[in-house]
Amino acid sequence: MGIIAWIVVGLVAGWLAQVILGGRGGLLANLAVGLVGAIVAGAVLPRLGIFIAADFLGNIISATIGAVIFLFIWRAIRGA
Incomplete structure (x- = not known):
């Protein structure tokens, strides 16, 4: 996947994680x-035995799951 695709996946996954968990954040x-x-x-995910297709939609889904996990842990540490 090219750099532009990774940027799009990151933006979409970050936005979806923000929608799922609530909160605010900008583009960056x-x-x-x-x-x-x-x-x-x-x-x-692979350690949990979860394997998602390696296509564009699969990358968005897995990145969103990872972003939700990351935000959940980040907010727990920060106490927000």
Whole structure:
């Protein structure tokens, strides 16, 4: 996947995580959360035995799951 596709996946996943968990954030915050979520999903989901198709939609789904996990832990640590 190209860099533009990764940016789009990060933006969409970050925005979806924000919608799911609530809160506010801008374009860069959503991008950062989505990209970190993709890394988290790549590390966590296979260890849980969860394998999602490696196509564009599958990348968005897994990155969103990872972003939700990341935001949940981040907010628990920050107490927000």
